[in-house]
Amino acid sequence: LGTIDGEFLIDNEEALEEYVELTEYGYYFKKPIEVTVMASDEKGENEAASGVQSMIIYLKDHAEDIYYSVDENGTIEEIRAEDFEVNQLPSIPTEGEFKFAAPENFKGQIIAKAIDNVENIGAFESIRGTIVESPTQHEMEEHIEMSIGKSSTGVDFNGKDLYDGDVDIDLTVKDTYSGIEKIEWTVEAPFDTGNNQSGTLTINNDGSFKKGSDSEGWAPTKTDQNLVTEMVKTLNVNHNSNDIVIHVKMTDRAGNISEEELTFSIDKTAPEIKIEYDYNDSDEENDYIYPEGRVATITITERNFDPEDVLVDIINESGGEVPVISQWTTTYPEEGKNPDLTTHVATINFDQDGVYTFTMSYKDNAGNEAQPMETDKFIIDKKAPEVSVTYDNNDGANGNYYKKERTATIEVREINFDEKRFAFKDTMPSSKDFPVLSEWVEVQPGVHQATVSFTEDNYYEYDIEVSDKAGNKMS
Secondary structure (H helix, E strand, C coil): CEECCCCCCCCCCCCCCCCCCCEEEEEEEECCCEEECCCCCCCCCCCCCCCEEEEEEEEEECCCCCCECCCCCCEEEEHHHCCCCCHHHHECCCCCEEEEEEECCCEEEEEEEEEEEECCCCCCEEEEEEEEEHHHHHHHCCCCEEECCCCEEECCCCEEEEEEEEEEEEEECCCCCCCCCEEEEECCCCCHHCCCEEEEEEEEECCHHHHCCCCCEEEEEEEEEEEEEEEEEEEEECCCCCCCEEEEEEEEEEEEEEEEEEEEECCCCCCCEEEEECCCCCCCCCCCCCCCCCEEEEEECCCCHHHHHHHEEEEEECCCCCEEECCEEEEECCCCCCCHHEEEEEEECCCCCCCEEEEEEEEEECCCCCCCCCCCEECCCCCCCCCEEEEECCCCCCEEEEECCCCEEEEEECCCCHHHHHEEEEECCCCCCCCCCCCCCEEEEEEEEEEECCCCCCCCCEEEEEEEECECCCC
């Protein structure tokens, strides 16, 4: 046997049996090739030579378990294995050189023998196995498989699978036709680049690893003669970043290339919640009561945020309106900065009077939980107390003279009433003692009453001053 595409390959190897058995593959192509078979009948010392008369050539395809015969026109004919008979192969007239085109896809041996002009028949001979694998044939197989050994805990803001910790990638690379020659891989993320990794593995034709290959963790799991047809490795990915990309490239021995990518995210960072109020000037004695409305600004620092996962619990024990949270506004850090510093801001306007209990919690898309906030309880009371005075005796003469005793009922309408902040003042002190106010009675929620009886002859004049626990003063 001589050349493939003009390249000298073999000359008079040791004679083989009539049915040549495959030993190993050694020649690889991804485009159609022209095969040149050369034979000679040279005389040796004290010997005569009659010259080459003809050849018999056939191909054995081990991938498909079929044979091809070659006729004098270079036409190849497919023969099923069960129908193949060596003695029925066509003879090709030639003086020592014959060319033909190999099949577009072929994996096996090219086998030939020569016959001289006096009918001496040589033995069948073969070069090492030959593989012709077109890109079309290459695409018929899935060459790279990547899987993650655990379920994701959610999705990131781009809809990619999101995990709350390190993940193992089970990587399988295979090429059952022409075998694997090179595997290249990278694990890269836009942030946490210190955990990026890459490597290259090259496999020699005898199945060994080329010196300098990154072979740690790689294991051949399937072979075909000298071909390595499947390799496996587990990649440990320990980034804390979104958009982690696993890129794997495989080159087979024929030069065909396959590439695959897997993109996902890992989020190990717990979100942070911060709450600030725009108004904090509470009453000095009652630091949980405010005479003005308050706006709570909520800031959540989180890379993978979903507002639907923010749980806000507000109760207005007064039975009034319960405020709702506003839309969220997101601010991203400067390019190159840690995306874990992305902030999301919303507000809650506690504008109406009420007794509020406010708490919230949040888990990010990966399931990381923020430190729970302490329940915040406070009162908004913007309304000043209302006071009314009624008398049991209004039968006066000359405007403000009464001949009988009078009892005044003083009523204060104030939900946050503090009797210590009620002042009943004599504005025209007389020689007689000014009457004393009775005990306070809450006749219904937020309505407080006390009485004072004017029983002595006197000229009475008094003033009322009252403020509530929030510091609101009656007009």
